[in-house]
Amino acid sequence: xxxxxxxxxxxxxxxxxxxxxxxxxxxxxxxxxxxxxxxxxxxxxxxxxxxxxxxxxxxxxxxxxxxxxxxxxxxxxxxxxxxxxxxxxxxxxxxxxxxxxxxxxxxxxxxxxxxxxxxxxxxxxxxxxxxxxxxxxxxxxxxxxxxxxxxxxxxxxxxxxxxxxxxxxxxxxxxxxxxxxxxxxxxxxxxxxxxxxxxxxxxxxxxxxxxxxxxxxxxxxxxxxxxxxxxxxxxxxxxxxxxxxxxxxxxxxxxxxxxxxxxxxxxxxxxxxxxxxxxxxxxxxxxxxxx
Amino acid sequence: xxxxxxxxxxxxxxxxxxxxxxxxxxxxxxxxxxxxxxxxxxxxxxxxxxxxxxxxxxxxxxxxxxxxxxxxxxxxxxxxxxxxxxxxxxxxxxxxxxxxxxxxxxxxxxxxxxxxxxxxxxxxxxxxxxxxxxxxxxxxxxxxxxxxxxxxxxxxxxxxxxxxxxxxxxxxxxxxxxxxxxxxxxxxxxxxxxxxxxxxxxxxxxxxxxxxxxxxxxxxxxxxxxxxxxxxxxxxxxxxxxxxxxxxxxxxxxxxxxxxxxxxxxxxxxxxxxxxxxxxxxxxxxxxxxxxxx
Numbered sequence: 350x351x352x353x354x355x356x357x358x359x360x361x362x363x364x365x366x367x368x369x370x371x372x373x374x375x376x377x378x379x380x381x382x383x384x385x386x387x388x389x390x391x392x393x394x395x396x397x398x399x400x401x402x403x404x405x406x407x408x409x410x411x412x413x414x415x416x417x418x419x420x421x422x423x424x425x426x427x428x429x430x431x432x433x434x435x436x437x438x439x440x441x442x443x444x445x446x447x448x449x450x451x452x453x454x455x456x457x458x459x460x461x462x463x464x465x466x467x468x469x470x471x472x473x474x475x476x477x478x479x480x481x482x483x484x485x486x487x488x489x490x491x492x493x494x495x496x497x498x499x500x501x502x503x504x505x506x507x508x509x510x511x512x513x514x515x516x517x518x519x520x521x522x523x524x525x526x527x528x529x530x531x532x533x534x535x536x537x538x539x540x541x542x543x544x545x546x547x548x549x550x551x552x553x554x555x556x557x558x559x560x561x562x563x564x565x566x567x568x569x570x571x572x573x574x575x576x577x578x579x580x581x582x583x584x585x586x587x588x589x590x591x592x593x594x595x596x597x598x599x600x601x602x603x604x605x606x607x608x609x610x611x612x613x614x615x616x617x618x619x620x621x622x623x624x625x626x627x628x629x630x631x632x633x634x635x636x637x638x639x640x
Numbered sequence: 641x642x643x644x645x646x647x648x649x650x651x652x653x654x655x656x657x658x659x660x661x662x663x664x665x666x667x668x669x670x671x672x673x674x675x676x677x678x679x680x681x682x683x684x685x686x687x688x689x690x691x692x693x694x695x696x697x698x699x700x701x702x703x704x705x706x707x708x709x710x711x712x713x714x715x716x717x718x719x720x721x722x723x724x725x726x727x728x729x730x731x732x733x734x735x736x737x738x739x740x741x742x743x744x745x746x747x748x749x750x751x752x753x754x755x756x757x758x759x760x761x762x763x764x765x766x767x768x769x770x771x772x773x774x775x776x777x778x779x780x781x782x783x784x785x786x787x788x789x790x791x792x793x794x795x796x797x798x799x800x801x802x803x804x805x806x807x808x809x810x811x812x813x814x815x816x817x818x819x820x821x822x823x824x825x826x827x828x829x830x831x832x833x834x835x836x837x838x839x840x841x842x843x844x845x846x847x848x849x850x851x852x853x854x855x856x857x858x859x860x861x862x863x864x865x866x867x868x869x870x871x872x873x874x875x876x877x878x879x880x881x882x883x884x885x886x887x888x889x890x891x892x893x894x895x896x897x898x899x900x901x902x903x904x905x906x907x908x909x910x911x912x913x914x915x916x917x918x919x920x921x922x923x924x925x926x927x928x929x930x931x932x933x934x
Contacts, residue, residue, distance in 0.1 A: 428828055448834045460825040464847050464927045477835050477843065507929055 372440030374529050374561035375402040375425055380434035382420055382587075393586035394420045398434070400580065400589065402561055404528060409564045409572035409579045411620065417587020418565045419533055425563060426454055426531050439528060450478065452529040453522030453560075457537045459514035461506040467517050468493065468502040474524045492520040495554060512543040519551070523558060530555070530562045537567065548574055569624070573616045574607065581623045591623040663697045670694050695897040703897035704904070717898075721884070721905040728868050728880040729909045731796050735803025736864040736913070740857065742804065743811025750812075751819040751845065752837065768809050772867065776802055776874035795877045802875075803867035807860040814856025818849025850927035857920065861913040869906055881905045 382395040395417040402408050410418035423429045424436055427443040438446035446452060453474075461470045469476075471489045480488070493499045496516040506514055515535055522530055536544045548571060555562055566572050572579045573595055581591040595616045607613055670689045677693075678686035687693045695703075704721070708714040746764065750757040779801055783793035822844050830840045872882030884902040891898045921928070 426832055428831060447832060450834070452832075454829070454832050456825055456829075458823070458825050460823065460829055462826070462844070462847070463929045464850075473843070474833050477830075477833050477839060505929055 371404055372437070373401045374404045374406065374439060375400070375563060376437040377401070377421070377425070378435050378437075380421075380424060380431045380436060382417070382424060382429065383432045395424075395431075396586040396588050398587075398589055400592075402563065404561050405559050406578070407555060407562045407564065407576045409566055409576040410582060411566055411569065411572045411579055411624065412582030412587075412590075413584055413624075415587070416582040416584040418582050420587065421582075422531055422533050422563060422565050426452065450474070450525050451527060452531050453525065453527040454531045455515070455518045455522045455533070455535045457534040459506070459511075459518040461514055461517055461521075463506050466503050466505055467498060467509070470506065470517055471520045471524055473521065478525070488524060489520075492523055495523070495557065496520045496550070510543075512539055512547060515539065515547065516550070519554065523554070523560070526558070528560055530560045532562060533565045534567065535564075536571065544568075544571070551575060569617050569620050570613075573613060573620060579616075579620050581620060583626075590626075593619050593623060666694070666697055670696070692892070692896045695900065699897045700900040700904075703895075704901055717901050721881075721901050722908075724879065724881045724884045724902065725905040725909050728865070728872065728882065728906075729912055731800050731872075731877075731880065732803050732861075732864040732868040732909065732913060735800040735868060736807050736861055737804075738800065739804035739807025739809075739860055739864060740811050743808040743856075743860070744815055746808070746812040747815035747819055748841070750816050751841075757816070764809065764812055767805070772802060772806070772870050773874055775805070776871050780875050795875055798875050799868055799871040799877050799880075802871040803864040806863035806867035810856040810859035810863065811853070814852045814859075815849055818852030818856075819845045821852060822848045847927050850924050854917070854921045854924070854928070858914060858917045861917050862910065865906070865910050865913050869909075881909060 377398055377400040380395060380398045381393070384392045384394055386392060398417075398421060400408075400421075410421060412418050420429065424431050425438065425443060427447040430443075436443045438451050441449065441451065461467075462473065465473065468486075468489050471492050472485045475485045475488060489502075490499070493502055496519060498513060498516055498520070501509065501513065506517070509517065515538075519535065522532075536547050539547060552575060562575075564572070564575060576595055579593045579595060580589055581593065582588065583590040593616070596612075669686070673686060673689045675689055677684045677688040691699075704716070704718040706717055708717055708720050714720075746760060750760055776798070779798045780795065783795075783798045783801070786793040819841075826844055826848075827840070830844055835843075868880065869882040869885070871877070872880040873886055877883060881902050884905070885899065888899040888902055
């Protein structure tokens with residue numbers, strides 16, 4: 350996380366951008382997305398979404414299917430364009446940010462090219478952007494070590510387990526040292542055991558790289574364990590229902606024990622109540638104070 | 641490619657066994673079948689078993705090791721057949737290369753422009769319904785009018801062109817399917833790398849198309865060989881297997897084993913063509929991981 354995780358997390362949670370020279374990692378303002386269907390019935394996937402994410406901050410998007418969380422991620426990635434509103438990534442338009450390779454991305458499927466070795470897969474973005482051979486090899490060795498796959502550099506994706514493939518995909522998304530990572534349910538297809546191990550590892554990797562993360566997930570514990578803030582979304586039309594700040598301490602402190610800590614449970618409950626709208630009239634708990 | 645785990649020796653043995661079984665069935669039917677052939681109504685469904693219609697396997701093989709004309713001191717039959725085979729193989733190879741090139745270009749064009757796909761695909765399918773016999777004389781006539789400086793159109797080029805006409809079809813269809821085979825995931829990944837269509841083609845679409853392309857190349861090779869043999873006959877090109885089959889068929893009355901020699905030659909040409917494609921497949925093994933059945 351960033352050098353002042355608690356401060357940046359809280360400031361942004363109150364809706365005020367961090368007052369610093371650095372622009373926000375992601376700044377979403379009044380964004381709506383309408384998918385026009387052929388029958389003339391338009392589907393509103395997102396409506397009036399505002400969200401600011403500070404550099405180094407880990408933000409999860411959570412909500413039921415159809416709440417537009419993946420759509421929002423795709424808009425930030427410039428894989429789709431918003432119908433209204435604006436999106437900035439590090440002060441640039443989403444399109445410019447994509448062209449400048451300001452972000453790395455990982456999907457639910459690892460999406461590795463089966464004819465490339467693990468190393469060659471990690472080097473793919475570098476190769477496409479004309480990075481020299483020696484630099485590529487140095488960078489991929491670094492990343493292989495980071496995700497703990499140094500011994501598998503020359504294996505092909507079909508020789509790897511699902512969790513390993515996903516780690517390769519994460520290494521690939523980090524290849525160009527982006528300041529922002531976009532992840533669309535990257536652990537969705539993994540079994541629970543592997544999933545928890547991958548979460549612990551992702552926390553460590555993010556701490557080491559200092560990248561901001563937008564993480565789409567279905568899992569409440571996953572969102573709480575990983576995030577500085579959890580953005581709860583509701584469907585039809587997709588909008589932000591709640592932003593819940595989770596303060597579980599610095600990355601180094603996040604280990605398996607955390608999953609059994611009281612603060613963890615409290616945050617899980619807060620997210621769940623917000624998600625199900627169970628707080629019976631009262632506004633869902635905002636900015637749950639854990640400590 | 642884990643499924644081809646059987647050792648090479650066993651596969652060769654099985655291949656030889658297949659030929660032996662075929663020869664045995666031939667001889668068995670010849671020995672036991674009715675002399676008039678098997679008839680259903682007026683229709684002959686299995687041939688007569690006379691020496692004229694079905695020479696003994698050993699007669700056909702022995703014929704290969706006698707001179708072309710039984711009386712003269714010509715070259716050996718197998719030499720003549722082999723020469724003709726290589727001639728035809730060469731023409732078929734040119735036709736195959738042209739066909740593969742054209743097929744790939746069409747597929748890439750159709751992948752790139754959706755309108756090109758709707759405009760071209762029906763014509764590509766339609767092109768294969770035109771009978772070869774009909775276009776061969778046309779190609780020959782058109783070709784004979786081409787003369788550019790030193791270059792003049794020759795008959796073998798007409799044959800190669802017709803072979804390519806048959807070969808391009810499976811390639812264009814197979815390659816199009818292959819080029820469109822990458823997941824949305826992969827295509828979007830390339831988009832996030834903000835690389836253009838060309839880089840996506842080279843790094844993603846072409847490698848991904850290999851599992852679809854190889855069966856298409858094999859089909860194209862078979863088509864090119866058939867196209868060559870048939871076009872040699874209808875254009876009247878000398879020196880190849882097709883012409884030889886027609887010439888020797890005339891001699892069947894006095895020398896029933898003779899027409900079979902160029903037929904064996906055609907089989908050899910087909911095997912060699914298939915072998916070359918198999919070698920291409922071996923060279924591209926890396927791109928066939930997690931191969932989809934095509």
